[in-house]
Structures are given as C-alpha cells and as structure tokens.
Amino acid sequence: MTLRVYDTRTREKRELSTLEEGKVSMYVCGITPYSPSHLGHARCYLSFDVVHRWLEASGYEVEYVQNFTDIDDKILDISDSEEVDFSVVANRNIDDYLEVMDAMNVLRADYYPRVTETIPEIIDMISALQEKGHAYVGDDGVYFEIDTAPEKFGQLTGQTLEMVRAGAGGRVADTGSGKRDHRDFALWKLAKQGEPSWESPWGKGRPGWHIECSAMSLNHFGEQFDIHGGGHDLRFPHHEAEIFQSECCTGTEPVVGYWMHNGFVNLDGEKMSKSLGNFWTIREAFENHDPLALRYALLSVPYRNPIDLTPEFLEEAATHFERLIVAYGKSLTSNDHSGSDLSGASERFTAAMDDDFNTRAAMIEIQAVVSSSSGSDVAAWLERHAGEVLGLLPSSEEIVAGLAQADSARAEVSDRVESLLGEREISRETKDWSRADEIRDELASMGVVVEDGPEGPTWHLE
RNA sequence: GCACGGGUGGCAGAGUAGCUAUGCAACGGACUGCAGAUCCGUGGACCCGGGUGCAAAUCCCGGCCCGUGCUCCA
Numbered sequence: 001m002t003l004r005v006y007d008t009r010t011r012e013k014r015e016l017s018t019l020e021e022g023k024v025s026m027y028v029c030g031i032t033p034y035s036p037s038h039l040g041h042a043r044c045y046l047s048f049d050v051v052h053r054w055l056e057a058s059g060y061e062v063e064y065v066q067n068f069t070d071i072d073d074k075i076l077d078i079s080d081s082e083e084v085d086f087s088v089v090a091n092r093n094i095d096d097y098l099e100v101m102d103a104m105n106v107l108r109a110d111y112y113p114r115v116t117e118t119i120p121e122i123i124d125m126i127s128a129l130q131e132k133g134h135a136y137v138g139d140d141g142v143y144f145e146i147d148t149a150p151e152k153f154g155q156l157t158g159q160t161l162e163m164v165r166a167g168a169g170g171r172v173a174d175t176g177s178g179k180r181d182h183r184d185f186a187l188w189k190l191a192k193q194g195e196p197s198w199e200s201p202w203g204k205g206r207p208g209w210h211i212e213c214s215a216m217s218l219n220h221f222g223e224q225f226d227i228h229g230g231g232h233d234l235r236f237p238h239h240e241a242e243i244f245q246s247e248c249c250t251g252t253e254p255v256v257g258y259w260m261h262n263g264f265v266n267l268d269g270e271k272m273s274k275s276l277g278n279f280w281t282i283r284e285a286f287e288n289h290d291p292l293a294l295r296y297a298l299l300s301v302p303y304r305n306p307i308d309l310t311p312e313f314l315e316e317a318a319t320h321f322e323r324l325i326v327a328y329g330k331s332l333t334s335n336d337h338s339g340s341d342l343s344g345a346s347e348r349f350t351a352a353m354d355d356d357f358n359t360r361a362a363m364i365e366i367q368a369v370v371s372s373s374s375g376s377d378v379a380a381w382l383e384r385h386a387g388e389v390l391g392l393l394p395s396s397e398e399i400v401a402g403l404a405q406a407d408s409a410r411a412e413v414s415d416r417v418e419s420l421l422g423e424r425e426i427s428r429e430t431k432d433w434s435r436a437d438e439i440r441d442e443l444a445s446m447g448v449v450v451e452d453g454p455e456g457p458t459w460h461l462e
Numbered sequence: 463g464c465a466c467g468g469g470u471g472g473c474a475g476a477g478u479a480g481c482u483a484u485g486c487a488a489c490g491g492a493c494u495g496c497a498g499a500u501c502c503g504u505g506g507a508c509c510c511g512g513g514u515g516c517a518a519a520u521c522c523c524g525g526c527c528c529g530u531g532c533u534c535c536a
Binding site: 008011028029030031032036037039040041042043044045047072073154156157158159160162163164194209230231233234235236237238256261262263264265266269270271274275276300301302304305306307308310313316319320355358360361363368428431433436437440447450451452453454458 | 463464465466467468473474475476484485486487493494495496497498499500516529530531532533534535536
C-alpha cells in the first residue's frame with residue numbers, strides 16, 4: 001500500500017517520494033492575524049492536521065512549519081483604528097487561533113515562525129535576488145522582476161504572462177506603485193509615515209507578502225522541501241511568487257515536491273471569506289456546535305472538494321459524531337472482545353487515507369465499525385483510527401469523566417424515574433395509553449428519554 | 463474574457479471502458495398501543511449533443527452550467 005498525494009503543479013496524484021527517506025518536510029501558509037479565524041481557516045488547518053497525522057501514522061518523521069504573517073496592511077489598519085501597537089492586534093488573533101485549533105484537536109506544528117522575527121533572513125534573500133538580477137528598486141520598494149524568469153510563470157495555474165498582462169488593464173498606473181510591470185511583485189515595501197518599519201539596505205520598511213514564506217522555508221528546510229500546503233486561493237499569486245523567489249535565489253528547482261491546496265468552505269455556494277463578509281468565525285460556530293463535531297463535519301468531505309455549509313450538513317455530521325462518541329464510551333468501559341474481525345475495516349481505512357487523504361471514505365469505515373460492533377478491541381481500534389489519525393475523539397479520560405458524570409446525573413433522578421416508570425407500566429397494562437403518554441411526557445420534561453423494548457422500558461438522559 | 467477545477471440518485475461521495483460502490487436521508491416490512499431504537503428489504507444517478515468501441519459515467523470533439531483565480535484572502 002502506498003501513499004499517493006495530489007500535486008497541484010503536475011496536476012496528478014503521485015506516490016509520495018520524499019527528499020529524505022522516511023522524513024517529510026511540510027510547510028503550510030498560516031494566517032494573517034488581523035481578525036479572529038473563520039471556518040475557512042479551520043478547514044485548511046484541519047486538513048493539513050490530518051495530513052500531518054497520517055504521515056506520522058504511516059511511519060514518517062514530519063517536520064511541520066506554519067507561519068504567522070504578523071505584519072501587514074490590514075493589521076496596521078486595525079491597530080491604527082484602535083490606537084494600539086500592531087503587535088497587540090497580531091498577538092490577540094494568534095492567541096485566538098491557537099486556542100480554537102487546540103479545541104478542535106489540531107496538533108501543533110513544530111515551528112510557527114513570524115515575519116517580524118524573520119527580517120534578517122528576508123533581507124538576505126532579497127539581497128541575493130538583487131545580486132542575481134532578479135530584483136530592482138522602485139520608488140516605493142523593491143520588486144521582483146518577472147521577466148527575468150518568465151519560464152517559471154503559470155506553474156500552478158496554467159496562466160501565461162500574456163494572459164495576465166491582458167487581464168490587468170491599466171492597473172499599474174492606478175496603483176501608482178514603483179513597479180516596472182504590473183506582474184512584478186513587492187519584496188520590500190518602504191515605510192510610509194508612521195508605519196512600523198525595519199532597517200534594510202533599501203531604507204526603512206517591511207517585507208512584501210510573498211517573501212516571508214520563501215525565507216522561512218529556506219531557513220527551516222533548505223533549498224527544497226517536500227510538501228507545501230495552503231488554501232486554493234493562494235496558488236496565484238502567492239505560491240507562484242514563492243516559486244520565483246526561492247528558485248531564483250538558490251538556483252535549485254523544484255523548490256517544492258508536492259503543492260497541496262485545500263478547497264473552500266462555501267456558504268450558499270459562495271466562498272466564505274473575510275472580504276465577502278459571509279463568514280462565521282470559529283468561535284461563533286462553537287456557540288452552537290461542539291468543536292469536535294465541527295471537526296467531524298469539516299473532515300467529512302475530502303480536502304480538495306468544496307464544502308457547502310448547510311444546517312443539514314452540520315446536523316448529519318453532529319449525528320455521526322454523537323454516535324461515535326457514544327460507541328467509543330461503550331467500548332471503552334467494556335471488558336469483552338467484540339468477536340468481530342476488524343482487519344477489513346483497517347485495510348479499507350488505510351487505502352482511503354493513502355488515496356490522497358480521503359477522509360470521507362475513511363470515516364465511512366469508522367461509521368461501519370461503530371454501528372456493527374463494540375468491545376475493548378473496538379475501543380482500541382477507534383482510538384487508533386478515529387482518535388490518533390483523524391483526531392475526532394476526546395481523550396479517554398474525558399470520556400470516562402463524562403460517563404461518570406452521566407452516571408451520577410442518572411443516579412440523582414433514578415428513584416423518581418423508576419417510580420414514574422412503574423406507574424406507567426401499570427397504566428400500560430391496563431391500556432390507559434393517555435396516562436402512559438402523559439408520564440412519558442413528564443419524564444421527557446425532566447430530560448429523560450424512555451424507550452420501550454421487548455424486556456420492558458429503558459431510559460437515558462438527554 | 464482567459465486559466466484552473468468540477469458537473470454521478472434528495473445530500474455527501476467512489477468509480478478512467480464491461481460486473482450492486484458506500485454512507486445518510488426516503489420508502490416498504492418486522493417489532494411497537496404509539497413513539498424511539500433495532501433488524502430485514504426496496505427504489506433511485508451518471509449536465510446536453512455528437513464521435514470512437516462489441517461495450518462509455520468512464521476515452522475524443524463541441525456546447526451548457528457552477529466554483530475559484532487573474533486584486534488582500536485558508
């Protein structure tokens with residue numbers, strides 16, 4: 001069984017082959033912390049969390065780097081309006097991000113480099129590009145000159161230089177930037193009055209948006225690394241700019257082995273994004289949804305496909321999640337073996353994950369196991385597959401604590417429930433259905449669900 | 463407009479030529495006073511039009527539709 005990964009650049013699923021046997025270097029574009037993260041971000045980092053987990057489960061040693069773009073125009077806009085330092089805004093939103101990710105069982109990356117802590121490396125890289133003739137100094141900053149490496153254009157989007165030239169109209173003049181060609185992009189932006197800035201050979205300023213990722217990946221991994229992830233919208237210009245910067249700087253290509261891009265979260269068929277304003281922050285979603293149920297929902301569609309968030313979609317996921325938790329709890333407290341052979345499910349699960357991380361297919365296997373067996377072996381199976389690999393389970397301690405709490409809650413109302421149930425059974429025996437239903441309603445108002453079975457009624461709290 | 467991705471049953475989602483995908487939902491039956499749970503079973507799809515094959519959801523051509531990108535964006 002081999003792991004196949006879809007690569008945006010070559011547009012095919014390829015067997016994963018890494019630079020160093022048994023090791024994977026993975027870089028994922030992180031957030032720009034100018035506002036609280038929304039569900040689109042959740043989907044991205046959840047997707048790559050599963051990539052991270054599955055690679056490790058497959059025996060790879062993974063080095064995972066995710067950046068924070070902690071200085072940028074929008075952060076400055078907000079810090080201006082709040083009259084606080086930009087770092088206040090950035091730190092606040094980074095904390096928010098890490099908190100909600102923790103709540104959704106997202107494992108931490110190994111490094112979270114920040115732009116503001118990578119300035120010397122960025123400056124070195126820009127200097128190298130300038131020396132090699134790929135960068136020039138304009139009125140308001142330093143730019144990468146696309147025409148010095150035109151053959152690198154369009155690797156991730158298939159666009160040609162001409163197309164983009166044609167599409168842009170007279171934007172160069174509009175922006176008043178110091179670019180020679182509108183397809184060139186900023187490496188270093190000179191500071192305007194009052195903006196935070198860092199010293200550089202070109203004057204005080206700050207890095208352009210794309211250069212940080214090139215500098216950070218070079219810094220952590222060297223000239224080449226295995227996987228680069230990010231949202232689908234980053235393919236152009238951001239990731240193509242990275243290819244220009246990294247490969248022109250080092251002369252080594254390709255800089256990235258596999259470009260992975262996750263699909264969007266849509267609301268009413270449209271991309272959820274901050275600029276469109278049609279987003280839910282992750283925290284808002286937590287108000288109505290268990291973080292792990294949300295994780296379940298967002299992983300229940302393969303990472304490259306779009307997800308249309310509808311109430312039905314979220315409900316279905318919540319139902320499955322609930323079943324999983326209940327089944328896990330039941331198996332966890334069982335001393336018996338299920339007597340089932342779970343090897344087929346394991347094989348199909350592995351095949352699904354090996355096929356470009358098809359979490360959907362993998363989760364169907366989990367559903368099948370959940371609905372067909374229970375026992376101590378099932379608990380172990382779920383821990384490995386639903387827990388370690390997909391991160392869908394709370395810790396067994398939490399589950400056990402939850403069960404204990406449920407037990408005590410149950411014990412609290414038990415006497416009252418039993419006496420009502422006894423009364424109801426008498427009513428049922430005398431076919432006094434209206435009285436029986438009345439009692440059931442009364443129990444329901446106490447949060448007690450009654451289920452009549454062949455061996456009499458059973459009840460549980462909900 | 464151009465580029466990329468995609469259009470499979472109510473929803474999600476496999477399937478790159480021949481054999482029931484699958485899950486949820488729906489429906490029918492069993493069981494039920496009813497409800498619920500459970501069990502058994504059923505129907506239902508390949509955007510349109512051409513083409514190549516003995517055979518096409520699957521390959522080719524032409525349309526149409528949707529999403530994203532071309533501007534900050536996961």
